[in-house]
Amino acid sequence: MDSEKAQDSPLSESPPEQYSVFTKIEKRCITAMVAYAAAFSTLSSFIYFPAISQLADSLSVSIDKINLTITSYMAVATVAPALMGDAADILGRRPTYLVALTLYVAVNIVTASAHSYVALLVLRLFQALAISGVFSVAYGVVTDIATPAERGSYVAAVSFASTIAPSLGPILGGTLTYAAGWPWIFWFLALASGSCLVIMVFCLPETSRNLVGNGSIRPMRYLQLPMRGFMSHWEKTDQAPRPLLRIPNPIKSLKILIRKDNIIITLACGLMYSVYTCICASLSVHFIEIYRLNQLQTGLIYIPFGFGGTVSSFFCGPLLNRAYRHIRIKQGLSTDQSVADNLDHFPVEKARLVVIWVPLSMTIMCLVAFGWTLHFHLHIAIPLCLQFILGLVMQLDFSIYNALLVDKNHRNPAAAQASSNIVRCGMAAIVVAFLQNLIDALGIGWTYTFMAGLCVIVTGLFLVDYLYGTAWRQKYLSKSQT
Numbered sequence: 433m434d435s436e437k438a439q440d441s442p443l444s445e446s447p448p449e450q451y452s453v454f455t456k457i458e459k460r461c462i463t464a465m466v467a468y469a470a471a472f473s474t475l476s477s478f479i480y481f482p483a484i485s486q487l488a489d490s491l492s493v494s495i496d497k498i499n500l501t502i503t504s505y506m507a508v509a510t511v512a513p514a515l516m517g518d519a520a521d522i523l524g525r526r527p528t529y530l531v532a533l534t535l536y537v538a539v540n541i542v543t544a545s546a547h548s549y550v551a552l553l554v555l556r557l558f559q560a561l562a563i564s565g566v567f568s569v570a571y572g573v574v575t576d577i578a579t580p581a582e583r584g585s586y587v588a589a590v591s592f593a594s595t596i597a598p599s600l601g602p603i604l605g606g607t608l609t610y611a612a613g614w615p616w617i618f619w620f621l622a623l624a625s626g627s628c629l630v631i632m633v634f635c636l637p638e639t640s641r642n643l644v645g646n647g648s649i650r651p652m653r654y655l656q657l658p659m660r661g662f663m664s665h666w667e668k669t670d671q672a673p674r675p676l677l678r679i680p681n682p683i684k685s686l687k688i689l690i691r692k693d694n695i696i697i698t699l700a701c702g703l704m705y706s707v708y709t710c711i712c713a714s715l716s717v718h719f720i721e722i723y724r725l726n727q728l729q730t731g732l733i734y735i736p737f738g739f740g741g742t743v744s745s746f747f748c749g750p751l752l753n754r755a756y757r758h759i760r761i762k763q764g765l766s767t768d769q770s771v772a773d774n775l776d777h778f779p780v781e782k783a784r785l786v787v788i789w790v791p792l793s794m795t796i797m798c799l800v801a802f803g804w805t806l807h808f809h810l811h812i813a814i815p816l817c818l819q820f821i822l823g824l825v826m827q828l829d830f831s832i833y834n835a836l837l838v839d840k841n842h843r844n845p846a847a848a849q850a851s852s853n854i855v856r857c858g859m860a861a862i863v864v865a866f867l868q869n870l871i872d873a874l875g876i877g878w879t880y881t882f883m884a885g886l887c888v889i890v891t892g893l894f895l896v897d898y899l900y901g902t903a904w905r906q907k908y909l910s911k912s913q914t
Contacts, residue, residue: 470593517846521640584752584753637657704830741824785894788833799822
């Protein structure tokens with residue numbers, strides 16, 4: 433702690449090196465690009481749901497066989513990020529994005545032109561393999577360019593992009609299926625991701641700190657942008673060494689879960705994401721049965737949920753940054769956002785989780801209210817308003833968690849997000865598989881009350897990390913350094 437205070441002292445003769453040479457506008461542009469790409473990771477899954485019936489009719493197969501394409505997609509999406517996260521650390525962020533997006537665009541074009549069930553099943557596997565890992569790489573990029581003091585806003589932007597997709601996906605999928613048929617879902621994904629690919633080819637610089645440091649080291653030629661001088665701040669004359677090539681190791685991501693503080697918060701996220709997925713998966717069914725909506729109207733009911741998440745993005749970042757700054761001031765440390773902080777000796781658990789208790793409490797209350805509102809068939813405006821609040825507070829929950837996870841694992845944030853993805857996707861797949869059985873056995877009201885109970889457990893897990901996470905993390909780091 434003394435060494436950190438000495439580093440932060442304004443009387444130090446040699447000021448610490450700037451954490452990132454990218455300007456604030458450049459950081460925002462980089463974050464916008466990776467957030468745009470991260471959205472396709474979840475959008476690819478949720479945009480597909482409204483087309484299930486039409487796909488079964490068009491390909492002359494049962495609904496169960498179409499559901500198999502969903503299960504297989506989630507299975508690959510559980511494992512693929514572990515490969516991509518390690519690949520991004522080896523080869524760099526920029527080539528990983530370009531290869532992944534190129535494959536994703538190609539797969540969507542072929543899928544839109546396919547007219548057999550076997551082709552759909554196989555191509556969905558490749559779709560998941562190509563895109564599901566960009567979510568974890570995005571957090572690696574944010575950690576590359578943003579200090580912990582300013583990271584809250586950037587993490588919130590990426591988290592928002594990836595969690596808003598489950599709300600917008602069914603709206604887009606239902607509209608496209610209703611107006612033009614299911615192939616246009618994949619044509620849309622190809623066009624949207626193709627535009628993202630073009631933008632990244634010309635505008636996304638290499639940010640990996642293993643390769644370019646804080647952005648001042650000249651990267652290898654294949655990592656440079658086509659336009660010389662654009663987003664280039666190469667102050668040092670030496671060039672980054674050529675990365676040592678090795679096969680990506682997915683086990684590296686699983687090692688993150690060895691630490692008690694990591695496994696506790698990833699389990700909490702897994703439960704919370706399971707609840708989030710259950711809400712998205714069951715909304716259309718509930719509103720069709722209760723309020724007699726058609727397919728197009730059913731897609732539109734996701735708007736309040738998505739709009740709530742959008743609203744949260746405007747104040748989530750400042751909220752996280754203010755809480756972090758408050759803890760820094762309380763400990764007598766510098767609040768300069770341009771230099772790095774020694775997170776190994778800083779209680780990031782308290783700095784991040786101090787703001788999660790209110791949104792988590794509101795999540796629990798709104799889940800109970802939402803379930804019993806549907807159970808008693810109250811006016812449709814009431815559950816729609818509750819959806820807006822749920823979208824807002826659950827987006828806050830996820831943003832706070834993601835900021836905490838990358839701060840805890842600031843040396844390998846992409847691997848940490850990949851391990852988190854394994855846990856949350858695996859748990860969500862299991863819970864969603866039993867969702868309809870739970871609704872049939874308990875009814876809508878008690879099912880959502882049960883989900884609220886899961887969020888109570890989430891609150892307890894975060895509380896354990898708030899109280900003991902810093903000590904556990906520092907104990908593990910001290911052992912690993914000896």
